[in-house]
Amino acid sequence: MNKFLKGTLLLVVAAFIGECLEFLINMILARELGEEGLGLFMSILPSIILLVVLTTLELPISISKFIAEKDKSYHQSMLRHTIVFTLLLTIGFVILASLILPMIPMFDKFHPFTRWLLVLLIPIATFSAIAKGYFMGAQHMGKIAFASFLRKAAQLAILVVIFQIFEFELETAILIAICSLIGSEFVVLLYVVTMFVLQMKTIKTHSKGSISGKKVREQLLAVSIPTTGVRIFHAVTFAIKPFLIKAALLQAGLTEAVAMAQYGKLAGVAFTIGFFPAFIAHSLLIVLIPTVSEAYAKKDFFRLQSLLRKVMLFTCVYGFPAVFVFYYFAEPLTSLFFENSPAIAYLKLLCPYFLFHFFVIPMQAYLIGLGLVKDAFLHSVWSTLISFTLMFVLGSMEQLQMEGIIIGMNMGAVLLTMMHYLTICKKIGLSPKLLPVIKHEKRNVL
Structure with missing residues (x-):
């Protein structure tokens, strides 16, 4: 093996x-x-x-x-x-x-x-x-x-x-x-x-x-600072999200108590269920960072291309069945927390959000290994700004409310995935269809 x-x-x-x-x-x-x-x-x-x-x-x-x-x-x-x-x-x-x-x-x-x-x-x-x-x-x-x-x-x-x-x-x-x-x-x-x-x-x-110690510090901080910036940015936006959702739902005509109850069902039930398979994606992230870094340092683009195909296939293998279960078994899954909960609809609507995040996590490892941490940060900023804007605008509509917020969240996840994916493909010489743009000599593949 x-x-x-x-x-x-x-x-x-x-x-x-x-x-x-x-x-x-x-x-x-x-x-x-x-x-x-x-x-x-x-x-x-x-x-x-x-x-x-x-x-x-x-x-x-x-x-x-x-x-x-x-x-x-x-x-x-x-x-x-x-x-x-x-x-x-x-x-x-x-x-x-x-x-x-x-x-x-x-x-x-x-x-x-x-x-x-x-x-x-x-x-x-x-x-x-x-x-x-x-x-x-x-x-x-x-x-x-x-x-x-x-x-x-x-x-x-x-x-x-x-x-x-x-x-x-x-x-x-x-x-x-x-x-x-x-x-x-x-x-x-x-x-x-x-x-x-x-x-x-x-x-x-x-x-x-x-x-030299100076070179070590420079190379460590060149990765650490932007990566820490990404983590802090995610932490801050995660903290802002409940207040943004609450403000949008209040604008749509809900009371404060109902708005917070709906967010509780979204975060406490739908997110808990939907992000459970993400431990697989996080495991991939840990393994991918050194693997991609080593291959890129050796300019082994054949290995990088082969690895990306394998990662995408592996994510499909567990990601699509997972969201299938979330969609068709939403009621029994959410009933483990609350009976007849609106979280049933939330879990179904969030299926694209969860699926694309399963792809985003290993792609973040790819970007770090390729030295594109700054790109990862900018992608996060742009996708979050667009997502938050849509969440507030659509969530404020009386006819959409929480459904509008989820549409905005889905759009942000899709946009982030596409930006990560296209950047990686361009860097390692692949077309969006995962076909080589420039054929590289086959080396020591995985």
């Missing part, structure tokens, strides 16, 4: 198990925290994710791309400079977080220790990023897959043990839930760092070359 397929299957299996464990984790949290506590815990999760994005600067992606492109003789030198660079970044972010987090009023709703737990998360996340980035770049996907499983398993074990033995007030129970999240990241850190240290012994035997 070739390395690409084996790595993809490992990550898909690990991600599926992780999704199942996540379901159990949410069941425990719902039982122990109650509706109010679960709402508070979920409200702080976006802040935790944003903190990790900002402090790691998407180092796993930039490191994996660097490792995949460079000869093994340069790996030790590159990693040594990366560790020093990350240490300096970590110190800076810890100081900033220690000064800024106590000033944010949102955390007043939580236990006083919460702020310092988030500060503790910074070094855990940044140093994990180095090891994960190396294993991704070296295509040791078994370690990445096990780390993904270990994080969910550790969080589940912590929650089960602590909540079985002790009982807590709501504020302390939420703190324990946050501790389980950060504790699981610490367990992953211990694993990946241990594997990384053992791997360094092998790296030393191949390391004869040297590279």
